[in-house]
Amino acid sequence: MRLQGVSKRFADVVAVDDVTLDVHDGEFLTLLGPSGSGKTTVLRIVAGFENPTSGTVEIAGRDVTSDPPYLRDVNTVFQDYALFPHMSVSENVEYGLRVKGVDRGRRAAAAAKALATVELAGLGSRKPSQLSGGQRQRVALARALINEPRVLLLDEPLGALDLKLRRQMQLELKSIQRQFAITFIFVTHDQEEALTMSDRIAIFDAGRIVQLGSPQEIYEQPATSFVADFIGTTNTLTTQTGAAFCLRPERISVSATQPTAQVRMRAGHVTETSYLGATRTVLVQTDDGTKLTVSVPAQASTADITPGARVWCTWEDTAEFIIR
Amino acid sequence: MSSQGLTSGGRSVTTAPSGVLARTTTALSRNPRARLALLLSAPMFWLVVLYLGSLATMFAASVWQVDSFTGQVQRTFTWDNFHTLLTNSVYRTIALRTVMVALIVTVLSAVIAVPVALLMAKGLRSSRTRALLVIAISMPLWANYLVKGYAWRIMFDERGVLDWALHPLGGHTPGLGLTATTVALLYLWLPYMILPVYAAFERLPNSLIDAAFDLGGRPWFAFRTVILPLVMPGVIAGSIFTFSLTLGDYIMVKIVGRATQLYANVVYDNIGVAGDLPFAAAAAVFPVLVVVGYLVAVRRTGALESL
Known part of the structure; x- marks a missing residue:
């Protein structure tokens, strides 16, 4: 996956300013920055919810810049989980397969398997409103993973969880990522979370990437005073x-x-x-x-x-x- | 606990209450049930005595009769009014026609309202344009009913606006009648459909629409499986307005319907012209039953819970 010179302007605000980024296959890349630094907009451009003002988005060597979200081989775990409230947990998880026309029996089997992966086996018949925040988060993850996307986008998925649950989910996300060998692009403003989970971190400030590197590089050799201040003390x-x-x-x-x-x-x-x-x-x-x-x-x-x-x-x- | 709250509240309360007013105030502040009962007494009076009371009177009157010689109401029980309504084909035709018009008005207003509300709630980046559209849609509610009625008459009349506009294309106005009535009623009640549907779209988080696309749903599929089911409560709320308002209207059809009769005309004509109040009351039972039946059906869908 590759972003080449991507910029996004809203009216007179430059949300993303000439971002070029190569994401390796199967890596856990974190976009880290304060709110309003453009990291979520970059994620939405990769997903296809926003069109960049200029620049191109490539997935698996193909230019998808003008493709709508439903033609892209990426899936998103939303910050508010975005579970469909009128569907059961299983129906939510099956949605991507239903779109592809997979028959009911195979859909149910795949959903059961995906729910087991996120340790929610047996909860398929519940409605999202009957689940806790942590459980909803897992359903959102299962719903995205069932499509076996090339790239999984996660928009501050742990932001609404309490500290203990967040720590636990960080480890689980990391192990799921290794198990499925999917590229993860993870957006967060929590520097500790970024250091714990990532193979590489891209630090955003005012719409630009100010440093890209491994957690250790970023912590030990911050490129700018902004990075030094943002990561640790x-x-x-x-x-x-x-x-x-x-x-x-x-x-x-x-x-x-x-x-x-x-x-x-x-x-x-x-x-x-x-x-x-x-x-x-x-x-x-x-x-x-x-x-x-x-x-x-x-x-x-x-x-x-x-x-x-x-x-x-x-x-x-x-x-x-x-x-x- | 409440007495503690009172003593800490101020000196005037800690001293022994004197006088009826002070004692009542103390009693009310200590007794939330009494307070609630007092607060609700006015609306409850309205609902129970004026509304349900008059409804009961109507049901009672529907089984009375008018003496054909004296014109006086006889308070003796009879099913005659209902028998006439059910067996006379004129009334059956009018009832069927009215329900059809109400259904057509409801379905068409939903079909128009959903895309309009979708555009207003999700399609516009500028909140200014959105506010202007909301005003534009509710603007017809400001105009006088009769003015709107006669405006539609001018539109549909033999040498009216519609005829003039369609003439170069070789078309003609359908004239005054059932079509004109349906269109005019659709125009009248459309805002009552658009506004609740718009509110439903406003409540629908954008991330749900994004998620449907993200999971591979093409626009029509996403609309059918995610967007429409979630705004359905708004459509149903709107349909309760459009449906029951159409059932009850008898003026528009007088203005643009030529000789067409809707069910409410039966009620009105029996009060005014025929002076047969019991028969009018019996006739009025029908729309009540239809609307109650409609509400029960809607309740089954669970849509009322999210109103």
Whole structure:
């Protein structure tokens, strides 16, 4: 799948600005960005709900830019699930096969199998309104998967679920994607979700892709300050010569005893600490006025790291990175 | 709990209530049922006494009779009125014609309303155009009924607008009569169909239409399997209006129907010209039964639940 120079203008707003993107077969690609950054519009252009103002969309080497959605070999899992409320769960799942004229018996068998895949076996006769949010989400997934599309588009499908269920569905989605070997294009504004699930992440800002790469690349070498800020927390420091560099909070060590003199060290005062379960966040105001966010393992001994305490922050040279 | 709420509310309530008014206020605020009963008393009076009461009076009168010599109503039980209505072929013909007209008006208005409402709710990007269309559609409701009636008379008359327009094409106006009546009634009641159907389309999430296309449904298939079933409650709500309004109309047919009679004319003529109130009441039972039957049938489809 390939997008070539795709732009979309609504009246005087440029929603998508010259996006070129190659999606590999069978990969899990996440479009990540704040709301209004154009990621959902890109997804709708791939699905065929929106026509790009300029540029082309190719699926399996064929230009489908002017094809309507019903001729494209892609399926979508919608943010609100978009289950047909007047049909049973089975009828919803069978819809794609009914369109293709598959006979009733084979449809029912395929629907039962698809529902079993998403662990909803036996719920086929219910109406969508009788299901929980998580179950509806699975029905939407089964309804899309039954068509064995070349590309599956997911528009913030986990946004309406609570945190625990969302974590569980993230893992299940990933395993379903591996099992079916389908290309997934996943839209989210949740950076943690993107890091957990993706083979590659495309970061969107103001209608453009500002960085495309593996989760590790994006986290460790953010291309712009926007990416660095959007993915995780970034501390920006200045050297004595005036050059700026960045540090991730978990790459900094904090100690109440002065270490032997090091180049990569700043002294300061603790202003705040907060306990987050697995980690503890320590805010440090350094003597040169920089505010540092430091993340330390919660079980580490922190009895003497309390607000007001004098501390020294140190880090390895490999932890430093520079952004444009 | 309510007494706690009251004491925390203000000093005036915590002091012992004095006077009838204060005591009533306290009693009402403590007793939600009494409050509800009092609030509903006016509409319930309207519904039970004025509406159901007059309906009951009508049913009672339908089995009375008028003395042919004195013209006085005799309050003695008889099925004569119903016997005449059922056996006289004139009344059977009029009843059948009226139901046919009501059905045609209902079906045609649904056929017109669905695409119009679809365009209004889903086809327009500009909310301004949409608002203008809603105004344009409800505008005929502002005009006087008789003005609209005579306008249609001018349209359909022998040397009227329609004749003038069709003449170069070699056509003629169908003239005043049943066709003109049906068209005029369709025009009159169309807004009552379009507006509920439009509301139903507004309630239909766009993602459902997208999903139908996304799963491979071509436009007509998607319309038939997803869009139409989901706006059907709106169509049925509209059909209750168009159907029952057509059953009850007797003025338009007088203006554009020439000698054509609809069922309500039977009722009206027996009140006015013949002065036979019991017979008029018996005649009026028929449309009531038809509409009740229609509502029962609609209820079976489950469409009333989503109104």
